[in-house]
Amino acid sequence: MAKAKTKKSKENFFNDVYEVVRLIPKGRVTSYGAIAAFLGMRSGARMVGWAMNASHSERNVPAHRVVNSQGLLTGRHHFETPGTMEKLLKREGVRIVRHQVADFKKLFWNPVTELGL
DNA sequence: GGTCTGACCGGCG
DNA sequence: ACGCCGGCCAGAC
Numbered sequence: 001m002a003k004a005k006t007k008k009s010k011e012n013f014f015n016d017v018y019e020v021v022r023l024i025p026k027g028r029v030t031s032y033g034a035i036a037a038f039l040g041m042r043s044g045a046r047m048v049g050w051a052m053n054a055s056h057s058e059r060n061v062p063a064h065r066v067v068n069s070q071g072l073l074t075g076r077h078h079f080e081t082p083g084t085m086e087k088l089l090k091r092e093g094v095r096i097v098r099h100q101v102a103d104f105k106k107l108f109w110n111p112v113t114e115l116g117l
Numbered sequence: 118g119g120t121c122t123g124a125c126c127g128g129c130g
Numbered sequence: 131a132c133g134c135c136g137g138c139c140a141g142a143c
Contacts, residue, residue, distance in 0.1 A: 013139085032125055036138090042126085043138045049124035050140065068125065075124035 013039065017051040018058050020111050024065045027092045028109035029101055031069045038111040053078065064088040071104030 020035050032045040032052075041047065048066075052075060055061040064085040068074045076085040076099060086096040095102040 033127090036125080041138070043136095045125035045138085046123060047125090047139045052124055054141095063124080066124080069127090073124090078124055 013047075014051045014054060017048055018055060018061050021052075021055070021061050021063065021066060023111070023115070024062060024109055027094060027107065029065050029067050029071070029089070029094065029104065029107050030109045030111065031067060031071075033069050034108075034110050034112065035066070038115070049075065062088075065092075065109075067101055067104075071101040071108075073099045073101070 016039055017035060020038060021030075024030055032048040035048045036042065036045040039048075052061075052063045052066060055063050063075065064073075064079070066075070073085050073089075073096070076082050079085050086099065089096055089101070094107060101107060
């Protein structure tokens with residue numbers, strides 16, 4: 001069993017991403033890089049975004065709570081409408097200024113810290 | 118089966 | 131402060 005990980009792990013990857021995103025508390029946001037780091041991929045943030053793209057098929061995956069490290073709503077264009085993302089965030093009490101999360105540092109939810117890896 | 122892109126990040130000049 | 135570049139993994143053509 002030298003190589004226990006096979007194609008099965010890749011499926012788990014998407015699943016893991018969804019789980020972490022689902023764990024994001026209401027009114028909080030996190031970044032792609034944070035999730036990637038939590039999953040063990042320091043620079044795999046790109047793939048997290050790719051996973052989010054597939055998250056449209058999944059339910060209860062608040063992709064709108066996931067922004068880039070700048071706090072910018074980079075994925076807003078991939079929603080039903082470009083305004084859906086910030087609309088949902090505002091609805092949760094997150095203030096959005098110029099497509100960017102206000103007090104991003106305060107609202108930032110780090111899975112590694114919060115979940116205590 | 119090789120190549121390119123992708124909702125990113127961090128380092129370097 | 132800003133722009134450019136490589137890296138990382140997986141899916142689509």
